[in-house]
Amino acid sequence: xxxxxxxxxxxxxxxxxxxxxxxxxxxxxxxxxxxxxxxxxxxxxxxxxxxxxxxxxxxxxxxxxxxxxxxxxxxxxxxxxxxxxxxxxxxxxxxxxxxxxxxxxxxxxxxxxxxxxxxxxxxxxxxxxxxxxxxxxxxxxxxxxxxxxxxxxxxxxxxxxxxxxxxxxxxxxxxxxxxxxxxxxxxxxxxxxxxxxxxxxxxx
Amino acid sequence: xxxxxxxxxxxxxxxxxxxxxxxxxxxxxxxxxxxxxxxxxxxxxxxxxxxxxxxxxxxxxxxxxxxxxxxxxxxxxxxxxxxxxxxxxxxxxxxxxxxxxxxxxxxxxxxxxxxxxxxxxxxxxxxxxxxxxxxxxxxxxxxxxxxxxxxxxxxxxxxxxxxxxxxxxxxxxxxxxxxxxxxxxxxxxxxxxxxxxxxxxxxxxxxxxxxxxxxxxxxxxxxxxxxxxxxxxxxxxxxxxxxxxxxxxxxxxxxxxxxxxxxxxxxxxxxxxxxxxxxxxxxxxxxxxxxxxxxxxxxxxxxxxxxxxxxxxxxxxxxxxxxxxxxxxxxxxxxxxxxxxxxxxxxxxxxxxxxxxxxxxxxxxxxxxxxxxxxxxxxxxxxxxxxxxxxxxxxxxxxxxxxxxxxxxxxxxxxxxxxxxxxxxxxxxxxxxxxxxxxxxxxxxxxxxxxxxxxxxxxxxxxxxxxxxxxxxxxxxxxxxxxxxxxxxxxxxxxxxxxxxxxxxxxxxxxxxxxxxxxxxxxxx
Numbered sequence: 001x002x003x004x005x006x007x008x009x010x011x012x013x014x015x016x017x018x019x020x021x022x023x024x025x026x027x028x029x030x031x032x033x034x035x036x037x038x039x040x041x042x043x044x045x046x047x048x049x050x051x052x053x054x055x056x057x058x059x060x061x062x063x064x065x066x067x068x069x070x071x072x073x074x075x076x077x078x079x080x081x082x083x084x085x086x087x088x089x090x091x092x093x094x095x096x097x098x099x100x101x102x103x104x105x106x107x108x109x110x111x112x113x114x115x116x117x118x119x120x121x122x123x124x125x126x127x128x129x130x131x132x133x134x135x136x137x138x139x140x141x142x143x144x145x146x147x148x149x150x151x152x153x154x155x156x157x158x159x160x161x162x163x164x165x166x167x168x169x170x171x172x173x174x175x176x177x178x179x180x181x182x183x184x185x186x187x188x189x190x191x192x193x194x195x196x197x198x199x200x201x202x203x204x
Numbered sequence: 205x206x207x208x209x210x211x212x213x214x215x216x217x218x219x220x221x222x223x224x225x226x227x228x229x230x231x232x233x234x235x236x237x238x239x240x241x242x243x244x245x246x247x248x249x250x251x252x253x254x255x256x257x258x259x260x261x262x263x264x265x266x267x268x269x270x271x272x273x274x275x276x277x278x279x280x281x282x283x284x285x286x287x288x289x290x291x292x293x294x295x296x297x298x299x300x301x302x303x304x305x306x307x308x309x310x311x312x313x314x315x316x317x318x319x320x321x322x323x324x325x326x327x328x329x330x331x332x333x334x335x336x337x338x339x340x341x342x343x344x345x346x347x348x349x350x351x352x353x354x355x356x357x358x359x360x361x362x363x364x365x366x367x368x369x370x371x372x373x374x375x376x377x378x379x380x381x382x383x384x385x386x387x388x389x390x391x392x393x394x395x396x397x398x399x400x401x402x403x404x405x406x407x408x409x410x411x412x413x414x415x416x417x418x419x420x421x422x423x424x425x426x427x428x429x430x431x432x433x434x435x436x437x438x439x440x441x442x443x444x445x446x447x448x449x450x451x452x453x454x455x456x457x458x459x460x461x462x463x464x465x466x467x468x469x470x471x472x473x474x475x476x477x478x479x480x481x482x483x484x485x486x487x488x489x490x491x492x493x494x495x496x497x498x499x500x501x502x503x504x505x506x507x508x509x510x511x512x513x514x515x516x517x518x519x520x521x522x523x524x525x526x527x528x529x530x531x532x533x534x535x536x537x538x539x540x541x542x543x544x545x546x547x548x549x550x551x552x553x554x555x556x557x558x559x560x561x562x563x564x565x566x567x568x569x570x571x572x573x574x575x576x577x578x579x580x581x582x583x584x585x586x587x588x589x590x591x592x593x594x595x596x597x598x599x600x601x602x603x604x605x606x607x608x609x610x611x612x613x614x615x616x617x618x619x620x621x622x623x624x625x626x627x628x629x630x631x632x633x634x635x636x637x638x639x640x641x642x643x644x645x646x647x648x649x650x651x652x653x654x655x656x657x658x659x660x661x662x663x664x665x666x667x668x669x670x671x672x673x674x675x676x677x678x679x680x681x682x683x684x685x686x687x688x689x690x691x692x693x694x695x696x697x698x699x700x701x702x703x704x705x706x707x708x709x710x711x712x713x714x715x716x717x718x719x720x721x722x723x724x725x726x727x728x729x
Contacts, residue, residue: 045652126658145655171296172640176633
């Protein structure tokens with residue numbers, strides 16, 4: 001008898017929780033997988049397709065479905081680290097098959113050679129190329145993500161990828177102890193010259 | 205008036221007396237002036253002249269671009285020889301666009317336009333005038349002054365602070381300026397007060413400058429705002445001249461984390477800036493010179509000079525008799541927050557308040573960094589009440605999130621922690637590195653968000669174009685089908701017509717046959 005009661009109670013509980021879960025599934029439904037968005041936020045949005053997916057979002061979806069996290073050369077190591085942390089996976093070095101990490105570059109059209117075919121305009125994923133049929137084209141450097149996608153379609157090979165020049169506005173300090181860091185040393189770390197002098201004299 | 209104090213601080217040897225023995229020297233005319241287009245925080249100025257052109261003293265040669273920017277003026281008359289990339293006095297040692305002028309020795313002024321009856325001028329006119337004069341903060345950071353004088357309308361500015369603390373060792377430019385031009389400082393303060401309309405003004409001056417204090421006190425006697433202006437002597441302690449620290453000393457309030465002094469109703473300006481404002485408004489002179497301290501053991505003479513912006517540092521060093529054999533390194537700024545220059549071919553810019561020609565004994569190379577012994581002295585001296593040791597570990601491990609959550613961005617990079625560190629750890633350099641990385645990460649994040657937005661907008665547009673095309677195609681197909689159907693309808697009409705014709709023909713035939721029959725029944729006679 002007592003066994004029957006226990007089974008009934010458990011069945012009742014199962015039914016109650018089943019109903020609660022059923023309602024939760026309907027009322028708290030998330031349209032998109034939030035992990036995909038989080039992954040997409042980490043990816044560099046060059047939309048270059050070097051990962052073999054047609055853009056960053058599709059690659060984010062693929063990662064969420066279990067693909068490797070090391071197929072993004074523009075993001076480089078820092079992106080892999082961020083993805084590893086987000087997904088709780090181990091860090092893996094960049095997959096060389098998909099390209100290597102390069103410094104930030106932007107496309108530059110040699111304008112004298114441009115024939116105005118608009119092929120690069122169609123290829124640019126972020127609309128960073130300006131021009132019209134039989135008119136010279138130019139790259140809006142601020143909008144260019146450096147994805148290389150315009151290079152291949154150009155029939156006259158008049159597009160170069162140029163490294164972005166660092167100016168004093170973008171320049172940053174190196175980590176102390178690494179190459180070139182002591183070169184521009186801050187003197188704030190220097191001590192009272194008199195005591196240093198005394199110390200060196202005392203030790204001498 | 206009672207003064208408060210801020211947490212920590214240090215008392216490094218002052219080394220100020222060497223350069224206060226002689227009056228401010230008048231400007232010397234070098235044989236070349238190098239004027240960087242960017243001497244301020246914000247957008248680079250746009251050149252208004254071209255190589256080969258003759259310019260007059262005080263003529264605007266580069267205009268401000270956008271709101272946060274500052275114009276550049278010719279410091280003397282001469283010929284523009286080039287607009288080219290030239291090494292800048294910046295810790296990076298990078299180059300930037302500069303206008304190079306070869307002076308013609310005539311020092312001929314362009315026509316100056318002082319503001320007539322400036323006491324009656326409104327805020328906008330004064331701000332425009334100050335902006336046109338290319339004035340930036342002369343205390344060191346170089347923020348465009350007109351922008352700082354124009355805080356958001358919603359903020360009520362009730363306190364104006366004139367920063368006369370000059371707390372960093374060696375530097376005496378503000379001290380000498382106040383001693384000799386106290387009148388101009390006060391007049392400049394009047395103009396700033398006219399713009400901001402504060403309820404009171406505070407001048408904070410460290411008590412190691414009694415002469416400057418007396419001079420200001422005397423100049424204040426004749427001021428019409430005498431009751432509103434309070435000259436306050438504060439204890440000498442580094443870094444009391446830091447904006448946030450001075451505000452805390454004078455008012456007892458702290459600038460909120462991530463905020464500006466204007467958020468708590470305070471605006472702070474340097475005394476040198478006040479003088480520049482006075483000159484621009486009353487005499488029409490743009491910012492073409494500044495008082496700079498030349499000091500250090502390698503210099504035969506030490507003192508202050510009213511130097512033209514753009515003067516090569518080498519010229520200045522020669523003028524002060526710097527002995528090459530004694531010279532170990534040249535530092536721009538003070539020994540706490542300044543940086544070592546790579547070359548002496550660099551120009552003096554608007555923010556250059558001091559050049560130290562240091563001997564090896566005076567500013568030796570930093571001792572090798574040793575392990576942190578967790579003594580906690582850095583935390584004791586930090587004027588921003590941060591935890592320098594924690595920030596150091598986070599920076600070293602590149603744990604930028606944690607550094608941020610420990611308020612790294614509140615660090616004013618004063619160097620007090622590095623100064624007291626018994627292990628010679630260049631702490632400030634670690635913080636600067638981390639701040640730079642955080643800034644770049646933020647920049648990359650906004651750039652990638654922007655790219656995503658553009659990509660998605662393009663995707664939507666392409667989908668819409670494809671959908672439109674498809675809709676058009678379908679519309680065309682429908683139209684074609686309709687036409688075909690109509691044609692089929694028309695064909696039906698034809699057949700009815702034919703039927704009518706056929707019927708008519710049949711009727712005619714029938715009549716014919718009837719006639720024929722009648723003729724048959726009526727035989728011919």
